[in-house]
Amino acid sequence: xxxxxxxxxxxxxxxxxxxxxxxxxxxxxxxxxxxxxxxxxxxxxxxxxxxxxxxxxxxxxxxxxxxxxxxxxxxxxxxxxxxxxxxxxxxxxxxxxxxxxxxxxxxxxxxxxxxxxxxxxxxxxxxxxxxxxxxxxxxxxxxxxxxxxxxxxxxxxxxxxxxxxxxxxxxxxxxxxxxxxxxxxxxxxxxxxxxxxxxxxxxxxxxxxxxxxxxxxxxxxxxxxxxxxxxxxxxxxxxxxxxxxxxxxxxxxxxxxxxxxxxxxxxxxxxxxxxxxxxxxxxxxxxxxxxxxxxxxxxxxxxxxxxxxxxxxxxxxxxxxxxxxxxxxxxxxxxxxxxxxxxxxx
Amino acid sequence: xxxxxxxxxxxxxxxxxxxxxxxxxxxxxxxxxxxxxxxxxxxxxxxxxxxxxxxxxxxxxxxxxxxxxxxxxxxxxxxxxxxxxxxxxxxxxxxxxxxxxxxxxxxxxxxxxxxxxxxxxxxxxxxxxxxxxxxxxxxxxxxxxxxxxxxxxxxxxxxxxxxxxxxxxxxxxxxxxxxxxxxxxxxxxxxxxxxxxxxxxxxxxxxxxxxxxxxxxxxxxxxxxxxxxxxxxxxxxxxxxxxxxxxxxxxxxxxxxxxxxxxxxxxxxxxxxxxxxxxxxxxxxxxxxxxxxxxxxxxxxxxxxxxxxxxxxxxxxxxxxxxxxxxxxxxxxxxxxxxxxxxxxx
DNA sequence: CTGTTAGCGCATTCAC
DNA sequence: GTGAATGCGCTAACAG
Numbered sequence: 168x169x170x171x172x173x174x175x176x177x178x179x180x181x182x183x184x185x186x187x188x189x190x191x192x193x194x195x196x197x198x199x200x201x202x203x204x205x206x207x208x209x210x211x212x213x214x215x216x217x218x219x220x221x222x223x224x225x226x227x228x229x230x231x232x233x234x235x236x237x238x239x240x241x242x243x244x245x246x247x248x249x250x251x252x253x254x255x256x257x258x259x260x261x262x263x264x265x266x267x268x269x270x271x272x273x274x275x276x277x278x279x280x281x282x283x284x285x286x287x288x289x290x291x292x293x294x295x296x297x298x299x300x301x302x303x304x305x306x307x308x309x310x311x312x313x314x315x316x317x318x319x320x321x322x323x324x325x326x327x328x329x330x331x332x333x334x335x336x337x338x339x340x341x342x343x344x345x346x347x348x349x350x351x352x353x354x355x356x357x358x359x360x361x362x363x364x365x366x367x368x369x370x371x372x373x374x375x376x377x378x379x380x381x382x383x384x385x386x387x388x389x390x391x392x393x394x395x396x397x398x399x400x401x402x403x404x405x406x407x408x409x410x411x412x413x414x415x416x417x418x419x420x421x422x423x424x425x426x427x428x429x430x431x432x433x434x435x436x437x438x439x440x441x442x443x444x445x446x447x448x449x450x451x452x453x454x455x456x457x458x459x460x461x462x463x464x465x466x467x468x469x470x471x472x473x474x475x476x477x478x479x480x481x482x483x484x485x486x487x488x489x490x491x492x493x494x495x496x497x498x499x500x501x502x503x504x505x506x507x508x509x510x511x512x513x
Numbered sequence: 514x515x516x517x518x519x520x521x522x523x524x525x526x527x528x529x530x531x532x533x534x535x536x537x538x539x540x541x542x543x544x545x546x547x548x549x550x551x552x553x554x555x556x557x558x559x560x561x562x563x564x565x566x567x568x569x570x571x572x573x574x575x576x577x578x579x580x581x582x583x584x585x586x587x588x589x590x591x592x593x594x595x596x597x598x599x600x601x602x603x604x605x606x607x608x609x610x611x612x613x614x615x616x617x618x619x620x621x622x623x624x625x626x627x628x629x630x631x632x633x634x635x636x637x638x639x640x641x642x643x644x645x646x647x648x649x650x651x652x653x654x655x656x657x658x659x660x661x662x663x664x665x666x667x668x669x670x671x672x673x674x675x676x677x678x679x680x681x682x683x684x685x686x687x688x689x690x691x692x693x694x695x696x697x698x699x700x701x702x703x704x705x706x707x708x709x710x711x712x713x714x715x716x717x718x719x720x721x722x723x724x725x726x727x728x729x730x731x732x733x734x735x736x737x738x739x740x741x742x743x744x745x746x747x748x749x750x751x752x753x754x755x756x757x758x759x760x761x762x763x764x765x766x767x768x769x770x771x772x773x774x775x776x777x778x779x780x781x782x783x784x785x786x787x788x789x790x791x792x793x794x795x796x797x798x799x800x801x802x803x804x805x806x807x808x809x810x811x812x813x814x815x816x817x818x819x820x821x822x823x824x825x826x827x828x829x830x831x832x833x834x835x836x837x838x839x840x841x842x843x844x845x846x847x848x849x850x851x852x853x854x855x856x857x858x859x
Numbered sequence: 860c861t862g863t864t865a866g867c868g869c870a871t872t873c874a875c
Numbered sequence: 876g877t878g879a880a881t882g883c884g885c886t887a888a889c890a891g
Contacts (some may be wrong), residue, residue, distance in 0.1 A: 175659070178883095178884060178885085179884070179885065180884080180885095187682060187749075188861080189536070189861070189862050189863080190862090190863095190878085190884095190885080190886095191861080191863080191885095191886075191887095192532060192860090192861060192862075192863065194885070195860095195861090195886090198885095198886080199886095202860070202861090203860070203861080204860060204861090207860085207861085211697045219654075219657065221630060221633050222885085223575075223636060223882080223883090223884055223885070223886090224634045224635050224636075224885095225571050225574050225575050225636055225883090225885090226575055226634065226867090226883070226884035226885040226886090227868090227884075227886065228571050228885090229569075229571050229572055229575055229868070229883090229884080229885070229886090230866075230867045230885050230886045230887070231886055232573060232883080233865085236614075236635075237613075241889060243600065244596055244599050244600040244603060245595070245597065245600050249590065250590055250591045253590050253615075254589065254590040254591050254617070257590060257615060257616075257617055258617065261616075261617070261628075264613050266615075266616070266631065266632070266635070267605060267614065267615050268582075268612050268613065268614050268615070269599075269612075269614075269615045270603075270612065271600070271603055271604065271606075271607070282607075285612065286567045286612070287567050288567050288569060288570045289570050289571065289582075290571055296748060307839070308565075308567075311565060312522065312567070313522075313560070316719050323574050340844075342530060360600075372880050375872045389791050389792070390791065390792040390795045391791070391792075391794070391795045394795060415866090416792075419792065420795065423795065423796060423797045427797050432648070438888075445735050445736065446735070446736040446737075446762075446765065448737070449735075449736045449737045449766065449769065450769060451602055451737070451769045451772055451773050464860090468547065484875075485538045507592075524867095524869085525868070525869065526868080534877080534878090534880095534881080535877070535878050535879080536869080536878085537869095537870075537871090537879085538867095538877060538878075540869065540870065541870090541876095541877090542871060544869095545870095548876075548877090549876070549877085550876060550877090553876085553877085555870095568868090568869085569867090569869070570867080570869095571867090571869090572867070572869045572870090573868075573869050573870065574869090574883095575867090575868080575869075575870090575882095575883045575884065575885090576868085576869055576870045576882075576883045577869080577870055577871080577883085578883080589868035600888090615862065750868080788880060808863055857888085859863095860891105861891080862889105862891075863888105863889090863890075863891095864884095864887105864888090864889085864890095865886105865887090865888085865889100866885105866887090866888105867884105867885090867886090867887100867888105868883105868885095869882105869883090870881105870882100870883090870885100871880105871881090872876105872881080872882105873878105873879090873880085873881100873882090874878080874879080874880095875876100875877080875878075875879100875884090875889080
């Protein structure tokens, strides 16, 4: 940027002078027009154009104590699962005049604490966390800060503040029930090593009622790791009939590896994923999986934050959005060809 | 949040009193320790712990004119292609003490302008855009604002400021050259309708030297749209030998649809994608595609911004990171089984 | 409807 | 090394 062009930005002061009104009148004309006459508003708006004024939210936020900033924390941006949530969150917040600051908390408590501190120093009007806040120090700090917090994608008896999620224990249990209902006995689990996946596994085991061969892969999971996982499972039990995978990416890898080994799906091996990624319905064979409305989670989280910021009392601070098993060909579901589809909205 | 807990947050003033020093000494102890004696620093740090002080960056930024905020603009968060860039950008900025504000510019100029205005009002220390800034109004405004800007994932003779990218024209041309070198004559294109994909198509056509049957799908592309696209291409020319797809997601759909129709890959149909998504190497057959180092783009963009903010002159404000074609089985590349892989770092 | 006064919390500029 | 004063740009509270 040639420094010559970087002339000092116009301030509200300049606008007020240009419009021939006082500072505060200019401020109101822009931020609270109902208090100002139409004529003045017009003059101020003209002055804004003339000066090229762009408001300074830092200064405004300092006085008004509303930063119009919301912090969003994800374990890592590349975790596809949370993308619809982040996208919907960003959109819903934007519509209400808020922007999202993104942070990657990793899978590490120390980092989570440090990051939250940094973020709180921005005085955000709200914080949305994917998953629960695990570090006790961080939980306490958030409570102290008095900032509206929404934990998501999980359920807890003791949320920091508000929560939009569902029970991973029930998900695991539901999948196990589904497998048992199909009469499959020789089961396998391919799972990531993160907290939520572990809870799903617990639910799965609780319903099965005994140990099940398991391949654990480091998060974030991927197609490549799925291939590896199936290899491991077949080594443990070559006659495995059905595998539950903690993500659709993992399940895709399991399918690829199974096909590479000449196994027929689902006759020789049934597979169930988690997440209902956009490709799940359109693979060949299509993938049975667990659908969670990630976009709804984002929208609801935004709504809770905004309501709080407006001083409204939130009727339902803990929302369970539930989930549902979507049965497709990989577990012998309906073999109707799903076929090419129009693009999804958004 | 029980309002009872939301006691007024401690300010630097409180810390100073607690430590028995003046305001400014406390400020320096935290932000510029080299100017303060060790003893005082210790006392201030104790006072910070005692009061639970968390600095207010809004206030600091107002005076110092450094917000430590960088804006990142993507067309949409769900575009998988940019994920490694956003992730690396977030990480590299975080390491330098900056946070990222995320914005979704969509594929619409009016929205791009409005969003940039909103973002500039945060007085960010830098702006990173995926793609070029297209709206002339926005370009001018950015120049005026005097904020360091990095455009990415593209090349331009007239960047707003700095740029890290590569030539999509050359990518298209390279793929066409690769196809022609293989002796394939009956070609097809499955492409998204966004700007960069269109330029790749241009490059492809320029090298082929004639029109080629094309299926255009609305961005963002997906596996489902890829199936649809192949159906359309085969209708136009049932004897199509090779298809270039503007994304790996699209290519995956083309492969699925081809296999559903009993076509052998690559004997009956060769397929090349773009992006080298994490699944490309591990599909069956593995996918020939164009590799771009998205993470490097993010890291370099962060570096440029940070250098500028530190007042250093940037040696190379325009960086071409290049690309390379990765030949795999879908175009008859080496049939070594890529097999399961360890997780990628990051 | 409009204006005046007084800060928001901190960092820069000068003094000592 | 430390400190006192000043103001970043804006808005909340009170006047008129």
